[in-house]
Amino acid sequence: MTFLKRTHTCGELRLSENEKTVVLNGWVNKRRDLGGVIFLDLRDRFGITQVVINPENVSSDFYEKAKTIRSEFVIAVCGKVGKRPEIGKNTEMLTREIEVYAEQLEILSVAEVTPFEISNCENVSEELKLKYRYLELRTQKLKENLVLRSEYYSIVRNYFNSLSFVEVETPILMKSTPEGARDFLVPSRIHHGKFYALPQSPQTYKQLLMIGGIDKYFQIVKCFRDEDLRADRQPEFSQVDVEMSFVEEIDLQNLTEGLMNELFKVFRKKELELPLQRITYKEAMRRFGSDKPDLRFGMELIEITQFVKNSDFEVFKNAETVTGFCVKGGEIFSRKKLDELTDYAKKFKAKGLAYIKIGEEIVSPIKKYLSEEVLENILSSFDAQKGDLILLVADKESVAQTCSGALRLKVAKDLNLIDESKDSIFWVVEFPLLEFSEEENRYVACHHPFTAPLSEDVFLMETSPEKVRARAYDLVWNGNEVAGGSIRIHQNDVQRKLFDLIGLTEEEAREKFGFFLDALKFGTPPHGGIAFGLDRQVALFCGVEQIRDVIAFPKTVSASSLMDGSPSTVTEEQLGLLGLELKQKTT
């Protein structure tokens, strides 16, 4: 035997093992040297067990060796399990009833003083923890998150396997596509000047699988997007990717609801009320100013455009939309608070934020522009009572709604109106198919260019493409988009029409998506799919804000890995082989 191998984990022993001789392996979480007796808290991923080294019961050699043990040493301890004279004061310790009296001890590995304490690193900077991520992984929290993630995989696989889905791996090296996010590119050594792209999602592949007759597909898959990062966005992230043939929206929605219910049963100890509520994109925007609203609180938006059309206030009079919401008891908001909200509104392109305080009297910077009648109409629209505050944004419809929606969420968070024990989970449907991009001066697909239009809207494709609704659906959970999908186009001519609408010439379409258009000609079943944001869902089930906390080795917001120092430079030789040469950075 090369070392004393464990018989039990550090989270396993209870009084039932009293008197048994056991071997534990683990890291020293904490050492308490009382001069005579030494206590070691031994940690592995299952828990912590107290080890006792009593000089009266062990040889002096043994005792001297034990004296040298420090935090994060990896040791093996053989000893007898005993009942503690006094139950451990650390109430989180699963093994607090017992302790192990060391009889043999091996130091398997010494450890230098770590850059931060494993048992106390809540407040340590992100930078340091990421640099030494493997040390942070020793913490309970991160381990629990990864274990939950692993259970998530297993529930997903069981669910789809039980329904006769086929798990298929799709290529990581693929063709760069012009639409959507920026691609990560991989230069080809064999074909100088040519590049692979890493998939933003296996979208075309899974559709080709449908054409290939694999009529129920799923995959837990990495996706890559070279865009700027956020707390809930990493350059590489995971999806549960699903596609089915001979289906329409309801089939995929039912399938998704079934899986979400399984996940909720395990992770939230409750069942969902199925079927989930549906709300159209238009209604979500009108009532909540968001395509992923949080419905755990009220403060719905009320549009008052009609009442102020003829007011003397130019801003309201000329605005396409005036909308806002009523904050119950918000009359107490200070000037400072209102300024803060105004600044926040400006981030979302609003030019300003109007407010009406309903106190002993009505206080509002715009009061002078509003007639008694108009004011009355506004107050009653919002059902505003004394003590309330009305916040209003006037702008073109999209800005007024988005901005009010953002404010609604911020105010709810500030006032702690969100009941975290509740879950709001529902579908948003009937998204627009296309959206006009001022920047690119063309239509772009809201979802992706393979999404089918609603059949009753197809006639609008020629005349007003922006009005066409898509057969797309998003699953929204507590204000987060946690899954999204659509019924796909399965006719070659419709697909070509869509490419045409988004400004791809016949030639470009052939060059970029020719293989796909060809495939559509050879008998394509009606099909559709959905993709789950795995990291985001796991983060929500773990109750953490950052998806970094559910990824073993995440990147920073500047997309670098502090631990291994990637991305990094490569040698001239490596570049040469690829036929590449670096340009001087232009400043």
Next chain:
RNA sequence: GGAGUGGUAGUUCAACUGGUUAGAGCACCUGCCUGUCACGCAGGAAGUUGCGGGUUCGAGUCCCGUCCAUUCCGCCA
């Protein structure tokens, strides 16, 4: 690409309006301590104040630039 916040000992933070030798908790090291579990007590070591420049008699503090982390806007079909 833009905005905010932060960067001081291993670590978490402090240092009022620019002013003596940059402090404290935890960790670390040494000694003492036989039932601790945030062990205790005494002592000690530990700093290029992110980096570069500037203003000043004097800069952790003010100014300019830059880098890193983080949050948000843009972006993310």
